Amino acid sequence: MITMEKTLLDLEPGMQGTIARFIGNPGFVRKLRTIGIREGKNLTVVTRHPLGGPVVIEVDGREVTLGRGMAVRVVVDVAA
Amino acid sequence: MKTVVLMGNPNVGKSGIFSRLTGTRVITSNYAGTTVDVSRGKMRLPDGPAAVIDAPGTYSLTPTNPAEEVAAEILGEADVVVNVVDSTNLERNLYLTLETLERGVPAAVALNLWDEAGHQGITIDVAGLERLLGVPVVPTVGLSGQGIRELVERLGEARPSATIQPMSEEERWVAVGRITGEVQTIAHRHPTLADRLSEASIRPTSGLFIALAVIAAAFLAVRWIGEGLISYVFEPLFDLYTPIAMRASDLLGPGILHEILIGHLIDGEIDYVQSMGLLTTGLFVPFAMILPYIVAFYLVLSILEDTGYLPRLATLADTFFHRLGMHGYGIIPVFLGFGCNVPGALATRVLETKKQRFIAATLMSLAIPCMAQIAMVFGVLGPFGLHYVVMVFVTLALVYVGAGLILNRVVPGECPEIFLEIPPYRAPDLRATATKTWMRVRGFLGEAIPYLFLGILLVNLLYSVGFLDLLAAAFAPVIEAWLGLPAGAAVALLVGFLRKDLAVGMLVPLGMSPEQLVIAVTMLTIYFPCVATFVVLLRELGARGMLAAAGVMVTTALLVGGALRVILIGF
Numbered sequence: 130m131i132t133m134e135k136t137l138l139d140l141e142p143g144m145q146g147t148i149a150r151f152i153g154n155p156g157f158v159r160k161l162r163t164i165g166i167r168e169g170k171n172l173t174v175v176t177r178h179p180l181g182g183p184v185v186i187e188v189d190g191r192e193v194t195l196g197r198g199m200a201v202r203v204v205v206d207v208a209a
Numbered sequence: 210m211k212t213v214v215l216m217g218n219p220n221v222g223k224s225g226i227f228s229r230l231t232g233t234r235v236i237t238s239n240y241a242g243t244t245v246d247v248s249r250g251k252m253r254l255p256d257g258p259a260a261v262i263d264a265p266g267t268y269s270l271t272p273t274n275p276a277e278e279v280a281a282e283i284l285g286e287a288d289v290v291v292n293v294v295d296s297t298n299l300e301r302n303l304y305l306t307l308e309t310l311e312r313g314v315p316a317a318v319a320l321n322l323w324d325e326a327g328h329q330g331i332t333i334d335v336a337g338l339e340r341l342l343g344v345p346v347v348p349t350v351g352l353s354g355q356g357i358r359e360l361v362e363r364l365g366e367a368r369p370s371a372t373i374q375p376m377s378e379e380e381r382w383v384a385v386g387r388i389t390g391e392v393q394t395i396a397h398r399h400p401t402l403a404d405r406l407s408e409a410s411i412r413p414t415s416g417l418f419i420a421l422a423v424i425a426a427a428f429l430a431v432r433w434i435g436e437g438l439i440s441y442v443f444e445p446l447f448d449l450y451t452p453i454a455m456r457a458s459d460l461l462g463p464g465i466l467h468e469i470l471i472g473h474l475i476d477g478e479i480d481y482v483q484s485m486g487l488l489t490t491g492l493f494v495p496f497a498m499i500l501p502y503i504v505a506f507y508l509v510l511s512i513l514e515d516t517g518y519l520p521r522l523a524t525l526a527d528t529f530f531h532r533l534g535m536h537g538y539g540i541i542p543v544f545l546g547f548g549c550n551v552p553g554a555l556a557t558r559v560l561e562t563k564k565q566r567f568i569a570a571t572l573m574s575l576a577i578p579c580m581a582q583i584a585m586v587f588g589v590l591g592p593f594g595l596h597y598v599v600m601v602f603v604t605l606a607l608v609y610v611g612a613g614l615i616l617n618r619v620v621p622g623e624c625p626e627i628f629l630e631i632p633p634y635r636a637p638d639l640r641a642t643a644t645k646t647w648m649r650v651r652g653f654l655g656e657a658i659p660y661l662f663l664g665i666l667l668v669n670l671l672y673s674v675g676f677l678d679l680l681a682a683a684f685a686p687v688i689e690a691w692l693g694l695p696a697g698a699a700v701a702l703l704v705g706f707l708r709k710d711l712a713v714g715m716l717v718p719l720g721m722s723p724e725q726l727v728i729a730v731t732m733l734t735i736y737f738p739c740v741a742t743f744v745v746l747l748r749e750l751g752a753r754g755m756l757a758a759a760g761v762m763v764t765t766a767l768l769v770g771g772a773l774r775v776i777l778i779g780f
Binding site: 164 | 268269273301304305407413524527537625
């Protein structure tokens with residue numbers, strides 16, 4: 130399957146992807162990993178709130194809310 | 210005596226396990242030097258009694274906030290650790306498990322929410338996990354008590370893990386993946402009604418409707434329960450009490466003691482709102498006017514918390530609060546502040562940076578009236594028409610947004626974004642809800658009643674020595690010329706520092722127009738927090754932060770008060 134890299138913020142609600150890597154310092158990476166957002170995991174975008182609001186994703190059946198500034202630093206592989 | 214510490218991620222039902230282990234005698238207090246609540250209790254281990262500490266929920270032992278710091282520190286006190294794990298989310302929980310076991314402390318693992326995992330088609334090989342971790346592993350259901358007895362028995366076998374050795378962060382992640390892969394199987398399942406409801410409540414449009422419905426239902430429930438308690442419990446009690454108080458009044462006869470204890474009679478009768486005696490107004494206001502709403506508010510809040518709705522509300526509110534320099538969690542101090550500003554001020558801790566906490570605390574002090582005050586505002590302004598009450602709240606809402614937009618621009622510092630896990634919806638545990646409500650109500654009584662008594666006592670004493678008239682004269686220029694209120698309102702504003710509810714009541718005998726009452730009541734909310742909130746804020750913000758916040762408050766009060774005067778009364 131051909132994949133391409135996108136940031137989490139580019140994914141439309143309902144789209145799925147595999148977490149590839151994070152752009153940020155070790156503290157940022159740890160924060161994401163300990164809440165369950167880890168490299169290799171599949172995620173689904175549940176919703177993206179308008180007007181600069183947060184993104185809600187689902188990983189392993191759990192929903193997590195994160196701000197757009199964080200979402201843009203999560204790199205995801207999606208089917209092209 | 211041994212110390213047992215409960216460690217676990219947030220939202221894993223740790224406090225449910227705690228209350229199962231300890232029974233009723235539980236003390237919740239601030240952890241030394243912080244405002245993080247830690248519950249302590251006692252339990253019986255196979256080899257004798259032990260102390261139990263419920264550490265705050267944390268995702269790892271490398272802390273990212275004060276609550277997590279406390280959790281990491283409490284681990285140091287442990288002779289035995291019970292690591293409470295969410296069975297429906299083993300992989301994420303195992304990181305903390307490994308970190309804990311690496312410390313070499315004797316431990317056991319409680320696989321909590323075991324029933325929920327079953328419903329979700331998740332099976333965990335308990336014996337396999339026990340072998341891999343090298344410590345006892347027991348499936349539990351905190352809500353029903355299933356597995357608790359076995360957990361206690363097996364705490365006797367808790368030893369430092371022989372299989373888990375200290376490792377690097379990357380190695381730990383690999384180990385988490387390996388262990389999860391070996392012991393866990395997940396059957397495919399279709400989305401349930403709860404899943405659909407969960408998604409609907411975090412999508413922008415449907416979520417907003419649900420949020421409005423939930424908030425409206427919450428406030429209606431508070432009103433309905435509060436009014437019910439007043440008319441069926443507290444007013445009948447005071448009807449029984451009135452003859453006793455009247456008799457005391459006759460026995461005391463006129464004089465200063467009568468003034469202080471009973472207050473002044475109105476048409477020869479005790480008027481519980483206006484008499485201002487310790488044994489009349491001093492008892493009636495807290496018990497018959499405020500306590501019923503406090504009970505109702507905390508009951509509803511506990512239910513909202515325990516069902517898992519608040520993180521969804523925070524998600525929805527984020528777009529708004531983000532613009533005011535906070536993020537979605539900013540709604541928590543607001544919500545709590547409506548009950549009582551003191552827990553509201555403490556709840557600013559859910560925000561990460563100094564800037565965010567300063568904004569949250571200042572805005573709450575400015576524009577969020579507590580339940581006691583709200584009850585009095587409805588009682589005092591309501592008879593003139595509901596639109597006067599609406600005026601007060603619309604003004605306060607505008608102040609909240611306006612001051613927030615400005616503070617976000619001018620306060621230096623960082624504004625980290627929202628980042629939270631949305632737990633599944635759960636039915637609240639009625640026992641835990643009742644306990645939590647009771648603890649909060651008890652906290653309110655301990656906090657409010659002494660100040661209320663002190664306030665009334667002080668007013669009576671100062672009044673009888675003529676000090677209040679002096680004070681009213683001193684503040685008269687501001688109060689009369691700027692705000693358009695009678696000079697006597699200065700006294701109420703002063704008393705508002707002690708108890709705002711009492712101060713609202715003191716406005717009644719001044720015979721103001723409803724417009725003047727709107728101004729006075731709004732001023733009472735904005736100009737300064739009550740003394741209890743002030744003390745907490747001083748601790749939270751530091752002296753400099755509090756000074757800045759106070760500056761904002763006084764300035765806002767004068768500006769808004771002046772504007773209201775021009776709009777409502779004219780020059």
